[in-house]
Amino acid sequence: MPGKSKEVIDLSSTLPEIWRMLSDVERNLLRENARVLNFKKNELIYLEDEIPKDLMCLFKGKVKIYKSGVGGRSQIIRIIRPYMYFGYRAYFAREPYVTAASAFEACTVCMIPMELIETFLRKNGDLAMFFIQMLSVDLGIADQRVVNLTQKHVRGRLAESLIFLKESYGLEEDGATINIYLAREDLASLSNMTTSNAIRTLSNFVNERILAVDGRKIKIIDEERLRKISRIG
Amino acid sequence: MPGKSKEVIDLSSTLPEIWRMLSDVERNLLRENARVLNFKKNELIYLEDEIPKDLMCLFKGKVKIYKSGVGGRSQIIRIIRPYMYFGYRAYFAREPYVTAASAFEACTVCMIPMELIETFLRKNGDLAMFFIQMLSVDLGIADQRVVNLTQKHVRGRLAESLIFLKESYGLEEDGATINIYLAREDLASLSNMTTSNAIRTLSNFVNERILAVDGRKIKIIDEERLRKISRIG
DNA sequence: ATATATTTGTGTTTTAGAACATAGTTCTAT
DNA sequence: ATAGAACTATGTTCTAAAACACAAATATAT
Numbered sequence: 001m002p003g004k005s006k007e008v009i010d011l012s013s014t015l016p017e018i019w020r021m022l023s024d025v026e027r028n029l030l031r032e033n034a035r036v037l038n039f040k041k042n043e044l045i046y047l048e049d050e051i052p053k054d055l056m057c058l059f060k061g062k063v064k065i066y067k068s069g070v071g072g073r074s075q076i077i078r079i080i081r082p083y084m085y086f087g088y089r090a091y092f093a094r095e096p097y098v099t100a101a102s103a104f105e106a107c108t109v110c111m112i113p114m115e116l117i118e119t120f121l122r123k124n125g126d127l128a129m130f131f132i133q134m135l136s137v138d139l140g141i142a143d144q145r146v147v148n149l150t151q152k153h154v155r156g157r158l159a160e161s162l163i164f165l166k167e168s169y170g171l172e173e174d175g176a177t178i179n180i181y182l183a184r185e186d187l188a189s190l191s192n193m194t195t196s197n198a199i200r201t202l203s204n205f206v207n208e209r210i211l212a213v214d215g216r217k218i219k220i221i222d223e224e225r226l227r228k229i230s231r232i233g
Numbered sequence: 234m235p236g237k238s239k240e241v242i243d244l245s246s247t248l249p250e251i252w253r254m255l256s257d258v259e260r261n262l263l264r265e266n267a268r269v270l271n272f273k274k275n276e277l278i279y280l281e282d283e284i285p286k287d288l289m290c291l292f293k294g295k296v297k298i299y300k301s302g303v304g305g306r307s308q309i310i311r312i313i314r315p316y317m318y319f320g321y322r323a324y325f326a327r328e329p330y331v332t333a334a335s336a337f338e339a340c341t342v343c344m345i346p347m348e349l350i351e352t353f354l355r356k357n358g359d360l361a362m363f364f365i366q367m368l369s370v371d372l373g374i375a376d377q378r379v380v381n382l383t384q385k386h387v388r389g390r391l392a393e394s395l396i397f398l399k400e401s402y403g404l405e406e407d408g409a410t411i412n413i414y415l416a417r418e419d420l421a422s423l424s425n426m427t428t429s430n431a432i433r434t435l436s437n438f439v440n441e442r443i444l445a446v447d448g449r450k451i452k453i454i455d456e457e458r459l460r461k462i463s464r465i466g
Numbered sequence: 467a468t469a470t471a472t473t474t475g476t477g478t479t480t481t482a483g484a485a486c487a488t489a490g491t492t493c494t495a496t
Numbered sequence: 497a498t499a500g501a502a503c504t505a506t507g508t509t510c511t512a513a514a515a516c517a518c519a520a521a522t523a524t525a526t
Contacts, residue, residue, distance in 0.1 A: 067376065067377075067379075067380050069380040069381075069383075069384040070380070070384040070385055070389075070465075070466040071384075071466070073384055075379065075380050075383065075384070077376050077379065088369075089369045089372050089373060090369070090373065091369075092362075092365050092366055092368075092369035093366060093369035093370045093372075093373050094366070095370075095373060098373050098376060098377060099376060118362070121358065121361060121362075121365075122358025122359070122361065122362060123358055125354065125355025125356055125361065126355070128354060128355065128358065128361035128362075128365065129325075129351070129354075129355060129361075131365055132325050132354075132361065132364055132365055132368065133325055133326060133327070135325075135365065135368035135369060135372060136321075136322045136323070136324075136325035136326035136368060137326045137328075138372055139322050139326075139368060139371055139372045139375060140322060140323065140326050140328060140331050142372060142375035142376060142378075142379065143300060143310050143331060143332060143375060144300075144331060145379055146300075146308065146310065146375065146378055146379055146382060147300050147302040147303070147308050148302075149379060149382075149383050150302075150308065150382050150383060150425045151302040151303040151304075151306055151308070152303055153512075153513090154512080154513070156303075183472095183473070183474095184473075184474065184475095185473080192383045193513080193514090194513075194514060194515080195473090195474085196474095196475085196476090196513095196514080196515085196516095197512095197513065197514080199473095199474060199475060199476085200475085200476080203475075203476090215474090215522085232303075233303040233304070386482075386483090387482080387483070416502090416503070416504090417503075417504065417505095418503080426483080426484090427483075427484060427485080428503090428504085429483095429484080429485085429486095429504095429505085429506085430482095430483065430484080432503095432504060432505060432506085433505085433506080436505075436506085448492085448504090
């Protein structure tokens with residue numbers, strides 16, 4: 001069970017886009033209804049086929065949104081970093097979740113009832129546009145992803161995922177190590193390949209001096225080359 | 234150049250969802266700004282990298298939304314049937330188009346300036362929710378599509394496309410012929426395979442008495458089996 | 467601390483589907 | 497009506513990536 005935190009959170013700084021658009025009355029309602037939950041590493045946040053109830057905002061940690069495909073093979077659809085919103089699409093579509101979400105590492109998530117969000121945005125054009133824009137951006141990314149995952153070869157797909165991880169979570173103090181430690185299996189599921197192929201292609205990149213790998217730590221040595229591999233597929 | 238039609242269109246019946254949600258003043262504005270254009274078969278409606286300006290509603294005909302991928306290989310992202318809206322995602326995301334649209338067959342399209350739509354929905358929660366819901370449904374479909382196109386085999390992907398075409402455009406009077414005539418190349422681009430493979434797999438389905446094919450006419454003989462192939466991949 | 471499970475790494479085999487080649491057929495334009 | 501282009505069909509070859517098999521290295525739990 002996820003732990004319920006009772007500490008006081010300053011929503012004006014953690015949910016700035018939404019907070020800014022609300023009236024005082026609405027802000028009070030938000031404060032009263034928002035809950036903050038903690039999840040342990042690998043804990044499930046929501047499951048496929050569940051009924052969506054909350055808008056979620058990741059305060060701390062890393063989350064993967066994934067889908068189980070043909071023959072149980074799972075596929076990471078997107079990854080969430082702090083202060084990104086998630087979990088609202090299915091509610092708006094009036095559908096159960098078609099994806100699941102779980103914590104890559106210990107997480108803190110703010111949950112806000114979707115009913116509340118919907119009443120807010122029905123009266124607030126700016127808030128409505130905020131969600132419309134997020135959905136539109138995500139839909140564009142999904143369309144792009146269809147082409148990338150189906151047309152690029154394994155090297156291109158892995159290179160792309162590594163760059164994506166770097167842009168999402170940034171680098172450590174050394175200016176080279178990607179700031180997320182994934183299992184090879186997750187790297188594979190993000191790049192639509194088998195685990196063996198992720199391992200093999202990663203070793204190839206190391207031999208070609210594009211990366212340096214130490215367990216789950218991945219250092220980008222030659223980003224230019226990595227980007228080129230991603231581009232040409 | 235697409236032809237500009239001067240005939241009077243009854244927007245209350247062609248754009249019922251939007252019309253219903255507007256005030257009289259807004260309806261007049263809509264009438265004054267909506268244009269109806271005709272496109273010939275294979276004519277381009279919009280192009281990748283263009284700046285999106287209009288919400289489009291297909292009144293007549295069939296439209297494909299596609300993306301050119303790695304090495305010029307093009308991929309159909311979705312297909313539009315009458316009274317579906319399209320062309321608005323990129324505007325909302327504040328991006329140029331990342332897809333192109335062209336007419337499978339002669340089309341009539343209603344164009345409404347996006348600025349107008351945005352001002353409407355900023356004041357109208359129901360209209361905002363209408364777009365939020367459309368985007369949310371489409372995003373769910375795109376997520377599902379990523380898994381289907383990457384994990385299913387050619388037979389599964391083609392079977393799925395055929396069922397999708399049937400559900401989108403329906404059957405002819407004989408209750409079996411899919412009501413759209415696509416080139417094998419388009420069938421391939423919809424199912425993420427090469428044209429040769431689309432042709433070959435289609436012939437296999439004919440040999441297995443799942444389909445009957447006469448040129449571009451495709452008859453579904455054994456829908457149950459087709460659905461099973463689509464399901465198991 | 468030690469047993470058990472999970473993850474990583476590598477070599478080998480198999481296969482689905484792309485690429486290529488060629489020919490027949492059906493549109494389309496003048 | 498006829499030439500050229502585009503589409504459809506089928507056989508053959510080739511290759512990327514999956515599937516499988518087995519160690520070795522780590523992590524996790526008792």
